[in-house]
Amino acid sequence: MATTEPQKYTKADFESPNDVRWCPGCGDYAILSAVQSVMPTLGIPKEKFVFISGIGCSSRFPYYMNCYGFHTIHGRALTVATGVKSINPDLSVWVITGDGDGLSIGGNHFMHAIRRNQDFKILLFNNKIYGLTKGQYSPTSELGKKTKSTPYGSIDNPVNPVSLAIASGATFVARTVDNNVKHMMEILKRAAAHKGTAFVEIYQNCLVFNDNAFDDFTKKDVKDDHSVYVEHGKPLIFGKNHDKAIKLNGFHSEVINAANGSMKEALVHNENVDDRGLSYVIGQMGVENEGLPVAFGVLRDIRQPTYQERLFEQENLAKEKGSKASLESILNAGDTWVVK
Amino acid sequence: MTLTEEKKEKKIETLEEATIRFAGDSGDGMQLTGGQFTNATAIVGNDLSTLPDFPAEIRAPAGSLAGVSAFQIHFSSKEIHTPGDILDVLVAMNPAALKTNLKDLKPGGMLIVNINAFNETNLKKAGYDKNPLEDGLTQKYKVFSIEISRLTQLALEEMKLPAKVVDRSKNLFALGLMYWLYTRPMEKTIEWLKKKFAKDPVTLEANLKVLKAGYHFGETTEAFISNYEIKHAKILPGKYRNITGNEATVLGLIAAHQLTGLTIFLGSYPITPASDILHELSKYKNFGIRTFQAEDEIAAIGSAIGASFAGGLGVTTTSGPGVCLKSEFINLAVKTELPIIICDIQRGGPSTGLPTKTEQADLLQAVFGRNSESPVPIIAAATPGDCFETMIEAVRIAIKYMTPVFFMSDGYLANGSEPWRIPEISNFSKIEVTFRKEINGFSPFLRDEKTLARPWALPGTPGLEHVIGGLESEQTTGKVSYDPQNHDAMVKIRAKRIAQIENDIPDIKVVFGEPKGDLLILGWGSTLGAINAATEKLLEKGYKVANAHLRHLNPFPKNLGEFLKNYKKVLIPEVNLGQLKLLIRAKYLVDAQGFNVVSGQPLKVNGIVETAEKMIRG
Numbered sequence: 001m002a003t004t005e006p007q008k009y010t011k012a013d014f015e016s017p018n019d020v021r022w023c024p025g026c027g028d029y030a031i032l033s034a035v036q037s038v039m040p041t042l043g044i045p046k047e048k049f050v051f052i053s054g055i056g057c058s059s060r061f062p063y064y065m066n067c068y069g070f071h072t073i074h075g076r077a078l079t080v081a082t083g084v085k086s087i088n089p090d091l092s093v094w095v096i097t098g099d100g101d102g103l104s105i106g107g108n109h110f111m112h113a114i115r116r117n118q119d120f121k122i123l124l125f126n127n128k129i130y131g132l133t134k135g136q137y138s139p140t141s142e143l144g145k146k147t148k149s150t151p152y153g154s155i156d157n158p159v160n161p162v163s164l165a166i167a168s169g170a171t172f173v174a175r176t177v178d179n180n181v182k183h184m185m186e187i188l189k190r191a192a193a194h195k196g197t198a199f200v201e202i203y204q205n206c207l208v209f210n211d212n213a214f215d216d217f218t219k220k221d222v223k224d225d226h227s228v229y230v231e232h233g234k235p236l237i238f239g240k241n242h243d244k245a246i247k248l249n250g251f252h253s254e255v256i257n258a259a260n261g262s263m264k265e266a267l268v269h270n271e272n273v274d275d276r277g278l279s280y281v282i283g284q285m286g287v288e289n290e291g292l293p294v295a296f297g298v299l300r301d302i303r304q305p306t307y308q309e310r311l312f313e314q315e316n317l318a319k320e321k322g323s324k325a326s327l328e329s330i331l332n333a334g335d336t337w338v339v340k
Numbered sequence: 341m342t343l344t345e346e347k348k349e350k351k352i353e354t355l356e357e358a359t360i361r362f363a364g365d366s367g368d369g370m371q372l373t374g375g376q377f378t379n380a381t382a383i384v385g386n387d388l389s390t391l392p393d394f395p396a397e398i399r400a401p402a403g404s405l406a407g408v409s410a411f412q413i414h415f416s417s418k419e420i421h422t423p424g425d426i427l428d429v430l431v432a433m434n435p436a437a438l439k440t441n442l443k444d445l446k447p448g449g450m451l452i453v454n455i456n457a458f459n460e461t462n463l464k465k466a467g468y469d470k471n472p473l474e475d476g477l478t479q480k481y482k483v484f485s486i487e488i489s490r491l492t493q494l495a496l497e498e499m500k501l502p503a504k505v506v507d508r509s510k511n512l513f514a515l516g517l518m519y520w521l522y523t524r525p526m527e528k529t530i531e532w533l534k535k536k537f538a539k540d541p542v543t544l545e546a547n548l549k550v551l552k553a554g555y556h557f558g559e560t561t562e563a564f565i566s567n568y569e570i571k572h573a574k575i576l577p578g579k580y581r582n583i584t585g586n587e588a589t590v591l592g593l594i595a596a597h598q599l600t601g602l603t604i605f606l607g608s609y610p611i612t613p614a615s616d617i618l619h620e621l622s623k624y625k626n627f628g629i630r631t632f633q634a635e636d637e638i639a640a641i642g643s644a645i646g647a648s649f650a651g652g653l654g655v656t657t658t659s660g661p662g663v664c665l666k667s668e669f670i671n672l673a674v675k676t677e678l679p680i681i682i683c684d685i686q687r688g689g690p691s692t693g694l695p696t697k698t699e700q701a702d703l704l705q706a707v708f709g710r711n712s713e714s715p716v717p718i719i720a721a722a723t724p725g726d727c728f729e730t731m732i733e734a735v736r737i738a739i740k741y742m743t744p745v746f747f748m749s750d751g752y753l754a755n756g757s758e759p760w761r762i763p764e765i766s767n768f769s770k771i772e773v774t775f776r777k778e779i780n781g782f783s784p785f786l787r788d789e790k791t792l793a794r795p796w797a798l799p800g801t802p803g804l805e806h807v808i809g810g811l812e813s814e815q816t817t818g819k820v821s822y823d824p825q826n827h828d829a830m831v832k833i834r835a836k837r838i839a840q841i842e843n844d845i846p847d848i849k850v851v852f853g854e855p856k857g858d859l860l861i862l863g864w865g866s867t868l869g870a871i872n873a874a875t876e877k878l879l880e881k882g883y884k885v886a887n888a889h890l891r892h893l894n895p896f897p898k899n900l901g902e903f904l905k906n907y908k909k910v911l912i913p914e915v916n917l918g919q920l921k922l923l924i925r926a927k928y929l930v931d932a933q934g935f936n937v938v939s940g941q942p943l944k945v946n947g948i949v950e951t952a953e954k955m956i957r958g
Contacts, residue, residue: 018819047802052646055810062807063820068799070649071809072642073672079607079639083646083654084799086630087605091650091799109642112635315625322626327598330624331591331762335379335528336581339572 009040016066027178027204028057031125032064034181035094038188039067042092050093052081054101057132058125058204061096075106078113081120082307089308092192093120099140100130103159107139114168117196119306123188124161124201129210147209162283162299165199166276172198173279173300178205179218183229183296190298196306217286217294230282230297235266238293246285246292253281253292271301350559351566352523357416358570359424360522362514363441364433364454365402366395366409369511374411376515376532380524382582382759385572386415389869391423391942392755396612396695403457403465408440417571421869421876423756425944429521431514433457433488435466442472451481452517454510456489484563488513495553496546505543509550516554523569526555576761583760585724585753586616589683592731593621593655597628599732600739600771605647606631607640608657612695613751614685617657637665644680645673649808651775651798653735654680659687659695660702667710670744674714674834676808677785677794679738679745681731682716686750688940697940698751700865701916706746707894707923713831715838717741718894720748722868725760727753730891736771741841742793748893750915752942753866779803784818792837842895848903853879853886858956860907861887862932864920867913867943874913874948883956893920901928909955911935913948 014036022028039049049067053059055074062069068091072080077095085093102110102124113122129147130136136149140161144153165173172194176187184202191198203214217226228238228246236246239257245266247256256265270278279300286294305313362377364370371392381388391412400407414424429450432438434457445451458471477483492510519526530548537544558564583591597604608618608631622631630652634640637658644654658666663684673680686702688694706718717737721730727749738745776782776795784806785794797804806818814821815829851868852875859878863871868889875887888903890896897903904910904924912921913935921934935951937943 045802047800047805050799051807062809065807066805068805069807069809070646070676071807071811072645073668073810076638076642076669079634079642080646080649082632082634082639083605083607083643083648083652084650085646086632086643087603087647087650087652088798088800108635109639112639311630315630318625325626327594327627327765330594330627331765332579332581334581335382336579336762337383337385338579339385339575339577 009046011036011040013046014039014066016064018063020064021060022057023208025207026057027127027206028061028125030178030181031123031184031202031204032061034184034188035123036065038185038192041189042192044092048090048092050084050091051096052077052084052093053096054106055132056098056101056130057206058096058098059101075101075104076109077101078106078109078118078122082113082118085118085120085308086311089119089312095120095122097122097124099124099126099128099138099161103139103161103164110164111168114165114170114197114199116307117169117171117304119196119308121191121198122200124199125204126161126201127204127206127210128213129206131206131209135209160284160287161201162199163280163288165201166280166283166300169276170199170300171196171302171304172298173283174199174298175201175203175283175296177203177214177218177296180296187298190301194301196304226286226293228285228293228295230269230295230299232269232271232298235263235268236282236295237263237266248281251277251281253285253289255292271298274302276300350564353566353568355568355570356418357414357420358428358522358568359412359414359426360429360431360518361410361412361427361441361444362431362511362518363408363410363437364511365436366397366399366407367402367508368409368433369508370409370411370433373511373515374413376529377518377524378413378582378757379528379532380519380526381413381415381522382580383525383528384570386417386570387420387573387575388413388415388759389420389423390414390757391752393941394696401465403434403436403462405436405440405466408437410437410441415570417573419573419575421872422942422945425946429518431518433511433514435462435468435472438472439466439468445481447480449481450484451477452484452486452514454488454514455485456487486517486557486563491553491557492550495549499542499546499549501542501546505546509547512547512551513554513557516551516556517558520555520558521564521567523567526551575759578761580759580761582757583725584616584755584757585721585727585749586614586685586755587620588725588727588760589617589731589747589749590620592728594624594627594629595728595765595768596653596732596735596771598765599768600653600735600773602628602773603647603652604629604655605644605652606655606657607634607643607647608632609634609637609640609662611637611659611662613687613754614657614659614662614683616754617683617685637662638669641666641669641680641682645669645678648673648678648680649676649799651796653739654678655683656680657683657685659685660689660705661692663702663705663709670716671710671712671714672810673744674710674716675810677742679742681734681738681745681747683747683749685754686748688751688938694940696751698866698942699915699938699940700750700867701919701938702748703864703893703916703919704922706748713835715835716744716746716894717838717841717892718746718748719891720865720893721753722865722889722891724753724756724758728760728763732768733891737841739771739773740793740844741791741837742796743838748865750866775801776804777801783816784808785813786816787837792833792840839895842898845892845895845897847899848888848890848897850886850888852876854884855886856906857884857886858907859883859885859909859911859952860904861885861911861913861948861952862890862904862920862924863887863913864890864893867915870943870945870948871913873945874952877945877949878952883952885952885956890920893923896927904928904930909933911948911952911955913943913951915943
């Protein structure tokens, strides 16, 4: 018998004997390792984890976990997860997707799973490129991006995944990056603890088709000045010398420092406000608004009834009301007559 | 007012059968009128068959040809099979209804028109240059020009209701009149109105007045010399109700829950003519039924597959355009060997086609409409009530053999109704469900020797952790494999495991006619009624014919090849261009011929008879 004592698990329990076939040096390895490290800490029996993915490099993930898994079809993992969770709400369901799988072919399901507050996690590996099909631009590729399918540069405006998630009504939205494993693990734990859809965007480097895509805010020499790690209740202060802050100016955010303002004006992060405005502004920084640092951390974490809570509340109510109904009574409903 | 008041003595003529059609504007309540007439007819004990025919637009412009909605009912004192080829009575509430429906009225048939609607505007909308009622119609038909609108107004004069409300109840005048004409009891309709308007006594009173006014008009007017009765039919003893195909499909799913113990999960996206299954099933949340209106057709089947992976029974309901969208996911269920039911309620196509009309042209889509070698069992219902048993059979095969199954119905079955002998659920065998628990010897694709089904191991079961997916996988272990020999073997295993289901389904047998003969009429799906009626006619004429009907279309019954050899010729009538014919010719090398009319309507009996006679004569 496999053990069902959660505290006894180690990372090794979640490692699959299958060979991992991502390119050497792929950011996916760091994410896999972080997930495998976090799982034993969650107090959930191993057999209750289900990893569901679509198609793409990231979607090979379930094969590399020693858990229940379903490698489904392109863009549709969220729909399968919806069915799984609606039959067995006790399972801890993790959807693994990418920027192409989750936002291009699966864009429709992304919005609807999130607005329903389906009780599962969505880890979106964003490498801003199609890797498995060998290097076409993706919905998150920047304007002007030259790829195999855009030799003259992309003319598409990119989408910011966290903006889309917040606009869809996500109750938990976070962003992290593959080269900061410690932060990623914290975020994964937070996502695991959330009831409802937990959306995590993970910037992930594809060293074959889109290497150094995140250098602007992840490289050692620039990261402190070009990124800000947000925490609930704390001001948005960043910079090598902690000398810069984000200030809210109307609907906009701007950078202030001792020279042009007071640090007391710094925006204080609040994950728990129902209004989506604050998380939306922070999520846009550095991605949709140039000149601002890119925010990492939990942008939003609010509690709302999950789809499953509503589903079973309704079902239980119907059962209480209709407990005396039998199949016979349904078959015999309406006008009937007897032929002798 | 009572029904016997002022009763004049009129002769009641006994008929064997009648086919009548109510036709009017979409807003005239023709479907409701037809439905009520059907219930009253069922109570009398006639055998009956109905054909609702309505436009795809919710409210096409009033008075237009496109906006005509009709309801046909064929009822009889003997067993009948179809809603009837030609009409004995046509009730036309406006010129457009007359124009679109008159062609189906038999010469000398009874034409009842609402003369008040035959004004210049309406005639123009219907494309009449002059009033057809003044243009020779009376020589061809028994025309009854009745002031239905005005008589309705008169009946309600004292109530001082808005003109719109008055106009809206004129269908009940027509209904009352037809109740009188065919000596049907009004009680069920009165009960129904009382229930429907329990909170609106004014409307209730108005509706009852108009209904009765129509009935009394029939009694008192000089126009009708006699009315008719049709004695109850000799049908199998038992308790009956009226049922549409979609209702029977729903009951089949609820029964399947009872027989399997599984939670039924319906993932569905609204589409005509399948939506009623979603509506109806979503009422039974107290019954182990979960319904999910998904964001699209793809999400609908995806959620159903997820439900089956987690240990429910996933079902998705749709029509042809939805099947197109679901095909990639159907293949995932084929590859991962998960049981789901795909209900295709066929409609006219291609593309959006004729959403509210019937067709049988998705058969080849169900058989072949996916990439690569992708075998899926296919089962088709033959009558509205048959949807119940057919659904249970679909569920049995899906679970026993761990496979997606196509359940085929169509617009005609979905909305058409028939008297249905209510089954005893205890007569159905339980459908055994086994979830794998044992760790020792587990492998996700280790097959049962007899059924070749893989084990159903649910997430949440300790020690059976495994991954399934769309990539080709190794036999037994289920691990991803790109090995050429393995793929060849897997393709053949998938084909074999579906083909061998032929050992577990009933043989095909004769419905009507001789075990050997000159001609076999072979059908599938909703053509059963027309084919039965045609076969009976041919037998009466002394031909050596028989008919047989396929419920299982993949695989076919094991004896089908031998069975076909008992007849010199094979005729396959279908509401498509010969899809079953293609399969039969390919598999059995039989020179089968087709009778194919793809008009959005059920096949006509006479067309089948004529084709059969031509074939026999050679």
